[in-house]
Amino acid sequence: MREFVNGADAIARGALAAGCDFFAGYPITPATPILLHMIRELPKIGGVAIQGEDEIASIGMCVGAAMAGSRTMTATSGPGISLYSETIGMAIMGEVPLVIVNVQRMGPATGGATTVSQGDIQFMRWGTGGGYPVIVLAPTDVADCYRLTMRAFDLAEQFRVPVFLATDKETVASNATVDLADYEDMPVRARKMTAEAEHFIPYHINQPDDVPAMAHFAGPHIVRFTASSHDERGYLSKRPADVGALNNHLWHKVIDHVDEIALVEADLQPGADTLVLSYGITALAAEEAVMQARAAGVSVSRVTVRSLWPLPENALRAALAGHTRIIVAELNQGQYMREIERLACDEQQVIGVQRVDGGLIAPEQLIMEGSLA
Numbered sequence: 339m340r341e342f343v344n345g346a347d348a349i350a351r352g353a354l355a356a357g358c359d360f361f362a363g364y365p366i367t368p369a370t371p372i373l374l375h376m377i378r379e380l381p382k383i384g385g386v387a388i389q390g391e392d393e394i395a396s397i398g399m400c401v402g403a404a405m406a407g408s409r410t411m412t413a414t415s416g417p418g419i420s421l422y423s424e425t426i427g428m429a430i431m432g433e434v435p436l437v438i439v440n441v442q443r444m445g446p447a448t449g450g451a452t453t454v455s456q457g458d459i460q461f462m463r464w465g466t467g468g469g470y471p472v473i474v475l476a477p478t479d480v481a482d483c484y485r486l487t488m489r490a491f492d493l494a495e496q497f498r499v500p501v502f503l504a505t506d507k508e509t510v511a512s513n514a515t516v517d518l519a520d521y522e523d524m525p526v527r528a529r530k531m532t533a534e535a536e537h538f539i540p541y542h543i544n545q546p547d548d549v550p551a552m553a554h555f556a557g558p559h560i561v562r563f564t565a566s567s568h569d570e571r572g573y574l575s576k577r578p579a580d581v582g583a584l585n586n587h588l589w590h591k592v593i594d595h596v597d598e599i600a601l602v603e604a605d606l607q608p609g610a611d612t613l614v615l616s617y618g619i620t621a622l623a624a625e626e627a628v629m630q631a632r633a634a635g636v637s638v639s640r641v642t643v644r645s646l647w648p649l650p651e652n653a654l655r656a657a658l659a660g661h662t663r664i665i666v667a668e669l670n671q672g673q674y675m676r677e678i679e680r681l682a683c684d685e686q687q688v689i690g691v692q693r694v695d696g697g698l699i700a701p702e703q704l705i706m707e708g709s710l711a
Contacts, residue, residue, distance in 0.1 A: 346371035352487030359385035360408035393421040413439035427466035433498035456669035481520035488524035600650035627704035
């Protein structure tokens with residue numbers, strides 16, 4: 339069976355299938371349809387959906403709900419991520435499992451509210467103080483929106499960290515015909531809860547990449563939560579040993595598991611000199627361009643990146659190996675291309691194919707500018 343559906347509905351369905359029971363958000367084009375879907379559907383299963391008075395209040399409610407035991411999600415666009423920034427930093431410090439959908443639109447500032455873009459790629463990674471890692475997944479189509487939303491909830495539970503779903507205006511707002519079998523249910527793990535009957539230590543770990551067990555605000559344990567540097571008991575601390583252990587933990591609990599998080603689809607052609615790398619909606623044009631090039635007798639490889647951050651270095655280096663020309667296609671001024679340039683060898687040429695006028699990259703643009711003909 340097939341249906342005609344858009345990415346907003348697929349994301350909301352994926353969240354419900356993942357066990358999301360709390361949503362808060364503020365209307366913003368083009369993310370508003372996700373808010374409306376959750377307000378309509380969450381109460382039917384006993385969940386709570388709230389339209390906050392603004393973006394700051396909305397993400398604050400999500401943090402509180404997560405620490406009280408809910409699986410939480412919010413959805414916004416670039417200007418909303420700007421307002422979320424301080425609270426995202428708090429969620430990183432407090433180790434809050436939280437899913438944030440960023441339906442990208444053209445910036446800067448209010449930019450083009452109804453215009454497609456992939457301009458927040460670096461912003462999601464580096465948009466908070468401290469530079470500590472988050473996880474960013476990038477769906478390419480409607481079916482991806484469903485399964486990667488579920489994957490985002492699983493990763494949020496596994497690592498107690500904010501996880502972004504980096505989609506875009508076209509994917510969320512445009513309807514597509516989807517085979518129902520493509521809605522792949524991803525496993526979502528149960529939250530890691532403390533087994534301590536008493537003497538609970540909120541941030542106790544045995545090694546830097548461990549993830550501490552949780553106790554909820556509503557439970558029998560005292561739970562301390564702070565956005566400041568703290569010791570394992572949750573008390574503010576300036577002791578170098580405490581601060582160093584905390585910051586190393588916030589880094590290693592994600593970075594040491596990059597290969598486990600990585601979602602990189604490599605379609606490599608033996609003997610090909612050229613590799614086309616893309617993500618998000620642009621990956622659809624890249625797939626079509628590669629198909630056309632191969633049909634014309636041109637040997638070319640393709641890579642689609644669905645986990646943008648933390649940078650899947652090992653998977654990308656393996657895909658780059660043996661190619662002399664790397665084409666990076668994206669709807670910005672070359673934000674992810676910077677990462678590929680860093681990974682590429684001296685003898686490899688990295689070429690950007692970009693569009694920032696509000697239109698989508700077409701297969702023909704990739705074929706022409708990437709010299710795939």
